[in-house]
Amino acid sequence: MKWNRRKLIDRIMSFLTAACVVVAIIPLLSILYTVTINGISAINLDFLTQLPKPEGEVGGGLGNAIQGTFIVVGIACLIGLPVGILAGVYLSEYGENRFGRMVSFVADVLAGTPSIAAGIFGYTFIVLYFGFSAIAGGAALSVLMIPIVARTTEESLRLVSGSLREASLALGIPRWKTILHIVLSTAMSGIITGALLAIARVSGETAPLLLTAFGNPYWAAGINKPISTMPVQIYTYAIAPFPDWHAKAWGGALVLIILVLILNIGVRFITRKKY
Amino acid sequence: MQNKITVETLNAWFGTNHALKNINLSFQENRITAIIGPSGCGKSTFIRCLNRMHEVVRGAKVSGKVLVDGKDIYERDIDPVDIRRCIGMVFQKPNPFPTMSIYDNVAAGLKLNGMKDKKILDKTVEESLKKAALWDEVKNDLNKSGVSLSGGQQQRLCIARALAVEPEIILFDEPCSALDPISTSRIEDLMIELKEKYTIVIVTHNMQQAARVSDYTAFFLYGELIEFGETNQIFKKPKEKSTEDYIVGRFG
Numbered sequence: 001m002k003w004n005r006r007k008l009i010d011r012i013m014s015f016l017t018a019a020c021v022v023v024a025i026i027p028l029l030s031i032l033y034t035v036t037i038n039g040i041s042a043i044n045l046d047f048l049t050q051l052p053k054p055e056g057e058v059g060g061g062l063g064n065a066i067q068g069t070f071i072v073v074g075i076a077c078l079i080g081l082p083v084g085i086l087a088g089v090y091l092s093e094y095g096e097n098r099f100g101r102m103v104s105f106v107a108d109v110l111a112g113t114p115s116i117a118a119g120i121f122g123y124t125f126i127v128l129y130f131g132f133s134a135i136a137g138g139a140a141l142s143v144l145m146i147p148i149v150a151r152t153t154e155e156s157l158r159l160v161s162g163s164l165r166e167a168s169l170a171l172g173i174p175r176w177k178t179i180l181h182i183v184l185s186t187a188m189s190g191i192i193t194g195a196l197l198a199i200a201r202v203s204g205e206t207a208p209l210l211l212t213a214f215g216n217p218y219w220a221a222g223i224n225k226p227i228s229t230m231p232v233q234i235y236t237y238a239i240a241p242f243p244d245w246h247a248k249a250w251g252g253a254l255v256l257i258i259l260v261l262i263l264n265i266g267v268r269f270i271t272r273k274k275y
Numbered sequence: 276m277q278n279k280i281t282v283e284t285l286n287a288w289f290g291t292n293h294a295l296k297n298i299n300l301s302f303q304e305n306r307i308t309a310i311i312g313p314s315g316c317g318k319s320t321f322i323r324c325l326n327r328m329h330e331v332v333r334g335a336k337v338s339g340k341v342l343v344d345g346k347d348i349y350e351r352d353i354d355p356v357d358i359r360r361c362i363g364m365v366f367q368k369p370n371p372f373p374t375m376s377i378y379d380n381v382a383a384g385l386k387l388n389g390m391k392d393k394k395i396l397d398k399t400v401e402e403s404l405k406k407a408a409l410w411d412e413v414k415n416d417l418n419k420s421g422v423s424l425s426g427g428q429q430q431r432l433c434i435a436r437a438l439a440v441e442p443e444i445i446l447f448d449e450p451c452s453a454l455d456p457i458s459t460s461r462i463e464d465l466m467i468e469l470k471e472k473y474t475i476v477i478v479t480h481n482m483q484q485a486a487r488v489s490d491y492t493a494f495f496l497y498g499e500l501i502e503f504g505e506t507n508q509i510f511k512k513p514k515e516k517s518t519e520d521y522i523v524g525r526f527g
Binding site: 096161163164165166167168169170171172173174177181182185186188 | 326328331333356357358359360361363364366368370371372373374383384387388433436437440
C-alpha cells in the first residue's frame with residue numbers, strides 16, 4: 001500500500017516536471033514558428049544585400065543593418081568580453097572580500113537593469129560629446145554585456161575544483177599561470193556559454209541603440225558615425241504603416257535569430273572539447 | 276645517512292584552530308617516512324607545511340622552521356613557487372588536468388614555467404612516465420586525455436607529473452586512499468623504487484601500508500607528534516601508550 005502511494009507520487013511529480021518543460025518551450029517554439037512563417041517570404045538575396053528603399057518604393061533590404069549590427073556588436077565584444085571575463089576572474093580568484101562581494105552584488109543589479117538605462121548612459125557620456133556613433137552603440141551594449149559575462153565567468157571558475165589549483169601550485173607553477181592555463185581552460189566551456197548568452201542578448205537590443213547608434217539609411221561610414229543596426233531597422237520597418245515593410249520587419253527578425261543561431265553553433269564547434 | 280628535512284618548532288593554524296603544536300622532526304635522505312594518526316590529527320596539514328601549500332588555504336598561518344638542506348623554506352626572501360618546484364606533491368584524489376592530454380599533463384610543470392624545447396620535453400615526459408611505471412601502458416596514447424585513464428593510472432600520471440619538474444623530495448598525501456588494492460600495491464612498489472633518488476614523506480591512513488613501505492614512522496595525535504622512530508620499532512615496540520593503542524586498533 002505504502003509502496004503504491006510512493007509510486008503514485010513519483011509519477012505525478014515526474015509528470016509535473018515534464019509538463020513544466022513543455023510550458024517553458026511553448027512560447028519559444030511559437031515565436032520561432034510565427035517569425036519563420038511571416039518572415040521567410042521576405043528573405044531573398046536583395047533583402048540581405050541591398051540598402052533600404054525610401055517609403056513607397058518596392059524592394060530594398062537591410063544589408064547595411066546586418067553590416068552595422070556586426071560592427072556594433074563587435075565593438076561591444078571588444079569592450080565587454082575582456083572587461084567581463086577579467087572581472088569574473090577577479091571575483092572568483094581574488095574577490096573573497098568586501099569589495100568583491102560588493103562588485104558581485106552590483107553586477108547582479110546591473111544585469112537586471114532595463115536596457116534603456118544603458119542607452120541613457122551612452123547618450124549622456126558619449127553621444128552628448130561626440131554625437132551618435134557606432135562606438136557609442138557598442139559601448140552602451142557592452143554595459144549590458146559586462147555583468148552577464150562577469151557573473152557567468154565567476155560561476156564557471158568557482159566550479160573548477162580546488163584540487164586542480166592545488167595540483168598546479170604544487171608543481172611550482174605561479175598563481176597567475178595556474179589561473180590562466182589551468183583554471184580558465186578548464187572553465188572555458190562555461191565562460192563561452194556566458195559570452196554567447198551576452199552576445200545573443202545584446203544583438204537584439206533596440207532601446208540603447210536608438211539613443212546611441214541612432215540609425216542610418218546608408219552603408220557604414222565609420223565607427224564614429226551613426227550606423228544602422230538590425231533591431232533598430234526592424235523597429236523602423238515594424239512601426240511603419242506599410243504591409244510591405246511589416247513583412248520586412250518579420251524577415252529581419254528571422255535573419256537576426258538565424259545569425260545568433262549560427263554564431264552559437266559556430267563558436268561551439270570551434271571550441272568543442274578535444275577529448 | 277643525512278637529514279634532508281629538519282622541522283623545528285613548527286606550529287600551524289586554521290584561523291584560531293591550532294592544528295599543529297610544536298612539531299620537531301627530521302626526515303632522512305633517500306628514505307620513506309610515513310606519518311600516521313587518526314583523522315583530524317594534523318598529518319595532512321603537516322606535510323602541506325613542508326612545501327608551503329598550507330598557506331594557500333584562507334586564514335591559514337604557520338610559524339617555526341622547515342630546513343631543507345639546512346636552508347629555512349619559510350625565510351622572508353624565499354619564493355614559495357621555487358620551494359614547490361623542488362618539493363613535489365601527490366594528492367589523495369588523482370587530479371590530472373582534465374583539459375590536457377597525457378603528454379601535456381606530464382609536461383605541464385615544465386611548459387608552464389617556460390620550457391619550449393620539444394626534445395627536452397619529449398625526453399622528460401618519457402623518462403617521468405617510465406619512472407612512474409606508466410610508460411608501457413600509455414606510450415601509444417600520449418595524446419589521449421589524462422582523465423581517460425583508470426584511477427590507478429591517473430595517480431601514476433600525477434606522480435609522473437610531479438617527477439617531471441625534477442624535485443628532490445616528494446610528498447604523498449594519502450596517495451592510495453581512492454585506489455583499489457592492485458593499484459595500491461603498484462604505487463607502493465613505485466615508492467620503494469623512487470626512494471633511491473628521492474626523499475619521500477607519505478601520509479597514510481592505512482597502518483599496514485606504513486609498515487610495508489616506510490623506513491621511519493611518525494605518529495601524530497591531536498596536532499602533536501607523539502612518537503617518531505624506525506618503522507619496525509614503532510610497530511613492534513612503541514614507547515608511548517597512545518601509539519600502541521592506535522596501532523593495535525583501540526581507537527582511530
